[in-house]
Amino acid sequence: MGLTQKIKNNIKNSFFFGMIYLGIMITFIKILQLFIKPNSKQILFISYSGRQYSDTPKEAYNMLREDPNFKDYEFVWAFNEPELFVQPELGRKVSANSLVFFYHLLKSKYWVTNSSIDRLVPFKHKRNVYIQFWHGIPMKTLGHEEIGLSPLVQYWYDHVQFDFMFTYGNYDLQKFKEIFPKTKHFVEQGQLRKNIVIRYQKNISAAQIKRQLGITSEKPVLLYVPTFRGYQAKEQTNLTQAALKELTKNYTVIYRGHYFSESVKQGQVITADTYSLYKLFMITDILISDFSSVFFDFAVYGKKIYMFQPDINEYYARRGVYLDAKKDLGLPVAYSEAELMDLLHTNHYDYGVLAKISKQYNDHDGDDAVTALKNILKHV
Template sequence: MIDAYEEDTIEQELQHEIIDIGKVTIIIPFYNTKDYIEECLNSALEQTYENIEIIIVNDGSNEENTAYLERILPRDNRLIYVKLDEHKGVAAARNSAVQAGSGEFLYFLDSDDVIAKNAIELLTRYIKDYNLILGTTKRLNKPLELMNIILKKRSKVVLTKKMYKLFKGRSILNMLIRRDIFSDTESLFYEDTDCFTDISLLVKIISQCEQIPTVKQPTYYKRLRNDPITNPGIMQKPNENKTSDFLKIYKHLHNEYNSNERIIHYLDLLFLNFYRKNIILLFKDTGKVDQFFNDVVSAAKKLNSQTLAKQPFHIRLEMKQLRRANIKKFKKTIKTHLEIRSLRQGLKSIKKFKIYCYRKFFIKMPLKEKQIVFESFLGKNYSDSPRDIYEHMIKNNLDYNYVWIFNDKNKKIPGPAKVVKRFSFKYYYYLGVSKYWVSNSRIPMHIDKREENVYLQTWHGTPLKKLVFDMKEIYSANPNYKKNFYTQSRRWDYLIAPNKYSSEIFKSAFLFEKNMLETGYPRNDILYRDNQKEKINNIKEKIGLPLDKKVILYAPTWRDDDFYAAGKYKFNLKLDLQKMKEKLGSDYVIALRMHYFIADEISTEGVEDFAFNLSKYDEIAELYLISDILITDYSSVFFDYANLRRPILFFAYDLEKYRDKLRGFYINIEEDVPGPVVKTSEEVINAISNIEDVNLEYKDKYDHFYDRFCSWHDGQSTEKVVKEVFLESK
């Protein structure tokens, strides 16, 4: 089935030169993607294969996007700009480009993706006498300038005859196609749907090709559009839209190619796969069965009996009921199918079984009206605003039962709360039956919220770096970050804001429209209540810090693009602790407090009597109290620390990259922050050595900053929150 090309022979014949086999037309439809188009267009213009033309079709974009596109278009005789008067969809845009182009070969590129500089060269080198050649596609998971795209002149190439295997993904991207296998007059893309329009070209290809080579080297970098809420890609539309479009194009092509056995087989496999992955999930809502039943019936009736005969029994049964249009029996069967699927999924592992029990049993049990579940930083700490709310409630003897979630089931905390291990059966049980949830981070996606639940989201900082829907693009371990965040944040009933600035940002960044508690953070009450020498010394003694030395607190954030896995980020300590000890050790010690996402264990080897790793210390507010100077970067800790009016240094060694490529800021970090921005350990040491001069220089800016970001805090935030959420509505 699969053979390898003789690569050495090919390279010898080509003598490492680029051979011109004809003009390649690169087609780029553009519709409101100004954030990505420049990178896409440049990747096409910079191709090592020179005989190209690039047709960019503006598919009725809005004025802002059109103006941007027309401003960046270079004067290049290889570039053809087509502007459609109205938005007609990607199929019409591509069809118009095919007609406008003159190349012997076609190559389709989406306006939010990029291709390697030698992508076209490699495909032309190995296409030989074949009608079509595929490249290898990879995910674009970092900013383009940070991607390590390795260009090779040689590549392994494989051949396959299994068309369904090649085209299961229903995409024509990253294919070099000979134009002359199609007639000059036919439309290649079906224009009556938004989704799945590529299939109409794929079936034409299947009718023309017996076997297809694939270059086994990355040539195309696909950007997974990570904002399906406010800026969705075509295939990120709701399942209802995709189902309507798929059924329409499936039936259309089935009718058109009813005598072509290979194409019918391909279409039927696509339908059965779509049915299992999309339609069955859509039918979890029985109302959707009524809505889509007739369309699915008409599609099922077109299935080839031989293809259907090879399907599992339950699929054959459901297709039989569909083909007979027996909606009553079908509803019963699909309900059983979903129940069995859910159980089978639950039996795959102990974790999945716990989730199954949660969804099947726990959230259907009677709700405990006077029970609250608390969690802080994904179960890592007894800290932050959830801790302050809990301690206030038990101090005032409020009539509630309390549950705390921790990763360590042996965690000791004050008061009557039941301690439950995160992701244990008890964890799922108590989340299922407790009316109130209090958390400062997101509860996992698989935890469904009952309608009667009340979820208080305390959040965990004033935003400096842009958040969620205020971010243009996200390069992190989780490509579904925005989609998941949107789903999770729909569960929040209350959200605490520490200042007016944050309240406004939370509404846009989280798309939050429910109850905003403009009270200040409960976690900052301690900074007003316990800012006393005796209490500060007690904390130092508890930690084991010397009482005769001042404390520097270093609390940096995480970098989106530097990770081991989702939620586990790397950190490269840039501070020179040895040099700091030499210069500052007679007067200071330094406490290191990493972000809770950071998975690295920071080493203090050789400076143990100067540097103390307190990353696992529960309450960072206590570290604020005992410290005399804060060093941070882009962490929101400095907004809280400013309540103490103590000096802050901003160690921003990667400022340009973080600001311009990874996140972006809401404020001007070089103009608005209440302390100097430094980029080297030497500058940090110099600032600390002259801290009185720093205080004097930044006094006015600090006063303005305090008024803007700290004025809501008065030591009474916890009481205000508890009154609003747990008392006033009772």
């Protein structure tokens, strides 16, 4: 862990240092606001708080830069380490890890993100428009219901003021009303994530993706996406090396960790932590996850989903969930590696469960969100 991240963690996890940080930063930002006038045609994008060039902010960026109606707009991307992102379509980049970042933030009238763009400083921004595409439907608890949340992050949840927050449907709409009580407008028009896959399908084939990943086998592709625990677990959480090795006999196994997790390299298992999740969707035949909300986005493709939850009791006690995958959603759940192997060897699979999940939680077409976003940028 780098020094910068250690300092961030100390500030986040200490009430004393967190409040000092907030006081200093809010005062600093208020002073900047006196001198900086937003550019009405400038949009700032950030994904996963500056860690990635991905997800809905990336889709929004590509969509807008290809639209002639936005040809005179200035697009700015913020990254924690801008030098790491060299994609040819990227234009102006700024560092999110410097005080100068707040100049770019205030200078941009519109902010597009899928997490925090304000560096956990929930300040008032009457001349800026904060547009939030949260990174998934809430499966695990957030905000006040999240056990052990750091004081600074909890303060952010309670006080951040999104001008527009996009939701998939009524379920996450109701949850986000509780989690982010200061949000001004909720846009129940779905997310841009369905369009991410459509964009990739136009530009790259499944065969090309497999070549990029070094896949030569004709075995079905099994994508394993465990979530981040955030605590030192006492029980087993992930599939063991022996189980992964066993799976490689019948499947091409791809491991993709949470963006907070460290990569793992397990023999024949392909580690794809930095590879696009939505490209992986295109070649995946079976998804295995645990408490991640990734399955909500994958369910629309009608391909098998299994949940592996050996630490369900500990996870419920130490993290908490809103939905039980088996009782509430009807998904097949394994609580041991032996159970998972049995499920995978079972011929019957209830695909109707996937259709029901998609209908109830993710029913909007991706173009609905496109239209809503463009209307905000042109008329607000």
